[in-house]
Amino acid sequence: MQDEDNNSSETGVPLIFKSRDELIRWARQVRRRNGFVIVVQKSDGGGIRDRKPRLCLACERSGSYRNTQKNSRPRKKKARLIGTKKCECPFLLKGKKLATNDDWILIVVCGVHNHPAAEYFEGHSYAGRLSHEETSLLVDMSKSMVRPSEILVILKQRDDANASTMKTIYNACHRYKVAEKAGRSQMQQLLGQLAVNKYIEWHRSCVDTEIVIDLFFAHPTSLNLLHAFPKVFLMDCTYKTNRYRFPLLEIVGVTSIDMTFSVAFAYLQYEKEDNYTWALGLLRSVMDENTFPSVIVTDR
Structure with a gap:
């Protein structure tokens, strides 16, 4: 042509x-x-x-297409259909x-x-690449918890010639997260982010394996609100919130005008009395004994 x-x-x-x-x-x-x-x-x-x-x-x-498989000998099973551009x-x-x-x-x-x-150039791997400026913008929006679909809309609004797809956005976000972890495990990354953002954190681990079994963390601003409104606590556990499948205990306070605010969070190994006692004991340690709430509502 x-x-x-x-x-x-x-x-x-x-x-x-x-x-x-x-x-x-x-x-x-x-x-x-x-x-x-x-x-x-x-x-x-x-x-x-x-x-x-x-x-x-x-x-x-x-x-032309190059077969990159190490073992290119024909197999008895039906060969997988492949395509190439x-x-x-x-x-x-x-x-x-x-x-x-x-x-x-x-x-x-x-x-x-x-x-x-x-x-149309959507689907063309090279045409859909993000520029350096677009990648920087994507990282900033990802840090601000902007959804990938909204990131793609913003990039296309900034550049009419942008040919990126949702897969491009997901891959870029994944590369950023991998680079941010720098070889650290998910638990190490969590503890590091809590320290960077100045959270108050306690954890206990298994004596033999040194594996974290319970983790409690709270922000100083939440604790200030807690001292102002310490009358009622709401406690509830959610499940499947991370790759380790630990229950996430959320402790919520109530203000004088019936508004709620997050007090603290805790990853618990089990939903047993010992785990709840440990979490409440840490919360009691940052409060005055006389101001500890008299009403605690749980999902148990």
Whole structure:
């Protein structure tokens, strides 16, 4: 399929650009307007035997499918159906750095495609990538507990050409969480975040394995409200709130105008009297004995 834009692919005249980034940006913008996605196929920084830097730009559908399975021998079971976007597209551009300043020259080796142009770019892995600015914005919104669907809407409102999908947003959020954990376990990450946000925290662990079995934490602001309204407590447990399936005990206080506020939380290994006694004993330790509530409502 011949290009629709009037550029060097038709005139045969090489184009000169002031930098490598400008060359790549121009090529991608032109091809995107025509319904194609361009990727960097090869890149050589030069420096060996006075070799000049150069690169090759190709269509995302160039090349052919490569079987990456270690054992490629046929199996008795029916082979899984697979698909590939690779169709050996011949489109190829070559860029080379000139001797003058930081100028680059672009030469069209083949300016045609063997597949139709795309009408929409959603689903194209490279076209749907997030830029550095979009990734930073996604991280900030993720920290603010913005839902992934709302993040995608905001990104598309900021850039009409954005071709990201929900899968792109989920993958970016997952990479951020993995990088934030930095190899720490989920419990280590939780204890670290409690310390960073200045929570008051107590925990007890098994003597033999040093595994945390009960964890109690409360924010100082919640404790200030507790001292102001210490008359009634509501206690309730929820389940399946984390990968370890520990019950989450939530302790809620009631103000003088019947408004509720969270006092403290506790992950308990079991819903037994010993676990409840431990949690209430910690809460009693941060309160005056005379102000400990006379009414406690639980789900038990």
